[in-house]
Amino acid sequence: MTPNLPPLAQRPPIPQQPHPLREKAAQLETAFLAEMLGHAGLGDTRESFGGGIGEDQFSSFLRQEQAAAMVKAGGIGLTEVLFRALAGRDGGAGNA
Numbered sequence: 001m002t003p004n005l006p007p008l009a010q011r012p013p014i015p016q017q018p019h020p021l022r023e024k025a026a027q028l029e030t031a032f033l034a035e036m037l038g039h040a041g042l043g044d045t046r047e048s049f050g051g052g053i054g055e056d057q058f059s060s061f062l063r064q065e066q067a068a069a070m071v072k073a074g075g076i077g078l079t080e081v082l083f084r085a086l087a088g089r090d091g092g093a094g095n096a
Contacts, residue, residue, distance in 0.1 A: 025082035029075050033067035034060070042066070 042063055071079060 019083070021086045022079065022083045025079045025086060026071050026075075028082050029078040030064070030067045030071045032078060033070055033075065034063045037063045037067060 038060070070076075
């Protein structure tokens with residue numbers, strides 16, 4: 001007799017352990033995107049009704065979180081390129 005399992009849509013997803021090299025590659029892409037967002041002017045203090053020096057000091061945190069959200073949503077593909085390069089240098093141990 002087969003067990004009565006719920007449909008696939010109702011099953012909780014199986015958590016997968018991310019590879020340590022992939023995590024580092026994602027961190028590198030996040031840092032890259034945060035820097036590029038800064039150079040693009042994201043988070044610059046506005047001329048009128050700006051937050052002053054406090055806004056200047058905390059805008060880097062906002063850029064970092066926005067970059068992390070971009071990477072989590074797929075990013076620009078840099079994570080995968082970096083991961084493959086790191087895994088290749090590591091003797092192919094990270095071909096996950």
